[in-house]
Amino acid sequence: MRLEERFSELKARDEPALIIYITAGDPSLEQLPDILHLLEDSGADMVEVGFPFSDPLADGPVIQSAMFRALQRGTTLPKVLEMVARCRGALRIPLIAFTYTNPVQRYGFERFAKEARSAGFDACLMTDLPPDEADEWLTYARAHQLQPIFLLTPTSTTERIRLVAERGEGFIYCVSRTGVTGARDQLPPDLPDLVARIREHTDLPIAVGFGVANADHVRQIAQIADGVVVGSRIVQMIHEGAQAGNDWRPIADILRAFKDATRL
Amino acid sequence: MHYLAPDEKGYFGRYGGRYVPETLIPALDELTEAYLHYKNDEEFQRELNYYRITFAGRPTPLYYAMNLSYALGHQVFIKREDLCHTGAHKINNALGQALLARRMGKKRIIAETGAGQHGVATATACALLGLECEVYMGAEDMQRQALNVFRMHLLGAKVIPVQSGTATLKDATSEAIRDWVTNVRTTHYIIGSCVGPHPYPMMVRDFQSVIGQEAREQILAYAGRLPDAIVASVGGGSNAIGIFYPFIVDEGVRLIGVEAGGHGLDTDAHSASLTTGEYGILHGSASLVLQTEDGQIRLTHSVSAGLDYPGSGPEHAYLKEIGRAEYVAVTDEQALGAFLWLTRHEGILPALECAHAFAYLQTLGQELEPNSVILVNLSGRGDKDVQHVAQILNTAENAESTPD
Numbered sequence: 001m002r003l004e005e006r007f008s009e010l011k012a013r014d015e016p017a018l019i020i021y022i023t024a025g026d027p028s029l030e031q032l033p034d035i036l037h038l039l040e041d042s043g044a045d046m047v048e049v050g051f052p053f054s055d056p057l058a059d060g061p062v063i064q065s066a067m068f069r070a071l072q073r074g075t076t077l078p079k080v081l082e083m084v085a086r087c088r089g090a091l092r093i094p095l096i097a098f099t100y101t102n103p104v105q106r107y108g109f110e111r112f113a114k115e116a117r118s119a120g121f122d123a124c125l126m127t128d129l130p131p132d133e134a135d136e137w138l139t140y141a142r143a144h145q146l147q148p149i150f151l152l153t154p155t156s157t158t159e160r161i162r163l164v165a166e167r168g169e170g171f172i173y174c175v176s177r178t179g180v181t182g183a184r185d186q187l188p189p190d191l192p193d194l195v196a197r198i199r200e201h202t203d204l205p206i207a208v209g210f211g212v213a214n215a216d217h218v219r220q221i222a223q224i225a226d227g228v229v230v231g232s233r234i235v236q237m238i239h240e241g242a243q244a245g246n247d248w249r250p251i252a253d254i255l256r257a258f259k260d261a262t263r264l
Numbered sequence: 265m266h267y268l269a270p271d272e273k274g275y276f277g278r279y280g281g282r283y284v285p286e287t288l289i290p291a292l293d294e295l296t297e298a299y300l301h302y303k304n305d306e307e308f309q310r311e312l313n314y315y316r317i318t319f320a321g322r323p324t325p326l327y328y329a330m331n332l333s334y335a336l337g338h339q340v341f342i343k344r345e346d347l348c349h350t351g352a353h354k355i356n357n358a359l360g361q362a363l364l365a366r367r368m369g370k371k372r373i374i375a376e377t378g379a380g381q382h383g384v385a386t387a388t389a390c391a392l393l394g395l396e397c398e399v400y401m402g403a404e405d406m407q408r409q410a411l412n413v414f415r416m417h418l419l420g421a422k423v424i425p426v427q428s429g430t431a432t433l434k435d436a437t438s439e440a441i442r443d444w445v446t447n448v449r450t451t452h453y454i455i456g457s458c459v460g461p462h463p464y465p466m467m468v469r470d471f472q473s474v475i476g477q478e479a480r481e482q483i484l485a486y487a488g489r490l491p492d493a494i495v496a497s498v499g500g501g502s503n504a505i506g507i508f509y510p511f512i513v514d515e516g517v518r519l520i521g522v523e524a525g526g527h528g529l530d531t532d533a534h535s536a537s538l539t540t541g542e543y544g545i546l547h548g549s550a551s552l553v554l555q556t557e558d559g560q561i562r563l564t565h566s567v568s569a570g571l572d573y574p575g576s577g578p579e580h581a582y583l584k585e586i587g588r589a590e591y592v593a594v595t596d597e598q599a600l601g602a603f604l605w606l607t608r609h610e611g612i613l614p615a616l617e618c619a620h621a622f623a624y625l626q627t628l629g630q631e632l633e634p635n636s637v638i639l640v641n642l643s644g645r646g647d648k649d650v651q652h653v654a655q656i657l658n659t660a661e662n663a664e665s666t667p668d
Contacts, residue, residue, distance in 0.1 A: 054429070054560040055546065057438045058285040058445065064428060076558045101283055102545040106559030128283045128545070132273070153287040155448060160289060178287050179446035 002094040002122045003147060003170040006045055007205045007226060016222045016262050017045040019207055020255070021098060021231035023066035024049050024083070025075025027242035032080075033087035035238065035248075040093050042252040043259030048125070048229065049084065051077055051099040058100075058127040060182030062232040066239065077103045077112075081119045088120030096149065096170075097124040104137075113140035123147035123170040131167040138167060151175050154194055158201070165202035171227060174198060174208045183213035183233045187220055195224045215254075218261040230258060267512045269582065274462020274549075277585055279578035282461040284441070284548045291448045296463040298368050303470065308367065315359050319392065320349045322356075322474065326482035329640075331609045332622075336629040338636045339487060342612070343479045343507060345643045352615065352644030353475060353503045354385035358454055360471035362389035365452035372396045372451040376440040378405055378433030378499070379570035379617065380412025381644055382456030387421035389454075397421040400440040404431040405569045411648050430563050433499075433573045437547050457500025458577035461548030465577050472506025479639060480510050487637045493518040493628060496641040497620040498538060498591065499571035501580045503643035512588060521580060522624045524566035525593035533565035537576045538584055538591035546574065552581040567596035567656070568616035568649075598623040603646065603653065615644035616653070 010017050020039050024032055032049075039047050052070035056063060077099075084095065097116050104112045104126065116124060124146050129137060131150050141148045147170035152161055155178060164172060174195060177188045191208065198206055208221045209229030221228040237251050269276045282292055302308040316322040324347050329340045345353040358375075365373060373395045377383030383399040390397035399416055403425040406413050416423050429435035437459075444453040458468040483491055494511060496504035498521035508519045526534030534540075537554045544553030546561055554562040554574040566572040583589035594602075599616060602623035607613045614622060621640055628638070646653075 055434065055438050057441045057547070060442075068428075071560060100545075102553075102555070102561070103559035105543075105545060106555065106557075127285055128548070130282065130284070130286050130289050132289070133281055133283060151286040153285075155287050155290045157290055160286070164286075175285075175287065178448055180442045 006094050010045060016225055017207065017227035018043055018259050018262055019046045019048060019227050019229040020044040020234055021048040021050060021229060022238060023052055023063060023070055023235055024080040025052055025070025025073055026066040026239065028073055029075050029079055029083050032083050036087060036091055038248050038252060039255065040091055042255035044093060044255060046094045046096060048096045048098040051080055051097065051103060053100040053103055056100060058180055060180040060232060062236050063181050066235045077107050081115050085119035094122040095120060097121045099126055101126050101129045109137050110140040113144040113146050117144040117146045121146060123149050125149040125173060131163050149173055152198055154178055154190065161198055161201045165204065168204060171205040171207050172198060172202060174206050176208050176210045181210055181232050184211035187211065187217055192224050215257045215261040218258045219264055222262045228262065265513055265515050269579065270462065270466050276579045276582035279550050279581040280462055280465060281550050282548060283545045284461045285445055287445050287448060292461055299364060299463055299467050302364055302367060312360055312363055320355045320359060321347060323478040324348055326479060326486060328486065329610055336625055337634050338629055338632060338638050340638045340640060341483055343475060343639065343641045345475060345503065345641060346645035350385050350388050351647065352381040353472060353506060354382040354456060355388065356474055357468050357471040357502060358385035358389040361454040362393050362395060365395065366393055368452065370450065370452035372447065373454055374398050374440050374443050374451055375454045375456060376400045376433065376436040377456060378572060379568065380409040380648060381570060384412050384415050386454050387416045387419035390421065391419045399423050400426050400436040402426050402432040402436045408569050408652055409648055441547065457502040458505045458579060459500045459547055459549065459575060465549065465579055468502050469505045469509055469579060472502050473509040475506040475641065476508060476510035479507055483639055489637065490514050490517050491639040492632060492636040493520055494639045495520045495522060495621045495624060495628065497522050497571065497617050497643065498576055498580060499573050499617065501577040503641050505577060505579055507641040508589060519589035520628065521589060521591045522620045523591060523593040524568060524571035524620060525595040526565040528595055529593055534593065535564040535566045535572050535574065536593040537574055538580055539593045549578050551575050551578040567599060570617040571620065592624055594620050594623040600656065613646040614642055615646045616649045618643050
């Protein structure tokens, strides 16, 4: 399992994983391989590849717009799988499929698990599929060794934490705050308590995301968690980079700064 | 027949459930627990009943529509939800949920609205109970339903325009859910229809089933028997489930939901999710949904803002699947025709939403034995639509008078 290997490699160096989220198809699906290589080369330890959905109700304005643009350009679930399959061989980092449930159920849970795995995805997270609803999905995800990742949030009870610890694989995605995705000025003060509360019930690595926008946030999370997820900030920079004639240097720079911040 | 739905996890057959971000699950658990508790709490029921009678104007009358009956050759009874306070059945649910929210200690209420009727009902319940109220409404709908926007402002609610997507009900609902995910600790989300994650479809149905309970007693008293058919318009489906539910066990009663056929089912411009949609997940539950091959939610159209929605409540999808209810669609044009007919010949100005139900009567009338008893749910009044209809008629008139 590539996720475990990567986490244990990093753990040996006492470094948390830098996990980057992008929306596939923005600015274009053809550029996905280049962007994945850019992220890998600049310090990303794992990448969450977002599949665009018309009604992303867990996402804030930045990712909503990225998904809208991706869909307008004709991005579909099978096309994303195809593109990932094409460039996977040259990438070393683990890839996580990040999606809403409807496009996947429409494609077929079993077919998606099988094809996402063979395209080279290591894990999959469905934002609107809590573990209680995931029986069918779990059967197929496990059968095809696509690790199912679930989320926990500040509202999660001990019972929910136990359920996710039991059903989840790869890592636990800890949502830093109540709310949708999007960069914020500050991390919530009760975040260390939340991570500690989850830690009591699991040996799985814990990655913190939502609202992570700068190196300072990354540094703070690095002290308490096994991974830190940056999404909207990078999605916004990819959009701006595309508008500036595909200038990706600012992204490479910020990723290096983030990676450095995980090492402190 | 025996009917017991949903199950403990909120499923009506394969429809329903809770497909929402993890953040909301504990809130839905808390809501389910509170609802099931107060549902059987005498004091809560007494309080709800008090406001239903003294504030909302219940029971609403059942009206024998003489001219319509004569025209169709059947006995047509109309359940007058348009006579509810605020002008539509939406107050039944808004009052119930606002009272529940107060008991749960939630001081801030959010809602989504399409035609604005649910927004107005929620703003009204909040004004009554002293709760803070914010309503998400598609920017396009705010134009179509300007009068209701002003009413909400007068009632002290904040109306938040939603620009994303088609700027209609679907997008307003997504935005309300995003607000709820963010402010879930202090806020109760009053969903306006029998959609969304469990317990909403069940709870909204229960609050709305007062329509069917009253209608059942009334029609037994007036017609001396159960109706042969019940007809109601369906967007999300709350007025329909409200009148259907107490009759589900009466197998001889046909239950017919009329959807918005827009420009026609052979076009993409309609909102008929039960008639033409497929299994899908939208706004927290599995139901029949208008979607593309790739599982993206489709854009919809209806002349009526309240029906302009790509999904319907999971219970309707289930009633269709088990063959207990039928779902059909009528076009914008047919609905407008019925709007004008009912106004001119019965002196009742129906909301464009309910005009869809009336538009189906002619077709239904031909299927039924002469002198059948038909019960139609008139879920709201059409005052809010007058300006919109005037615009449509003017455009049509201008088009006609333009020489070729």
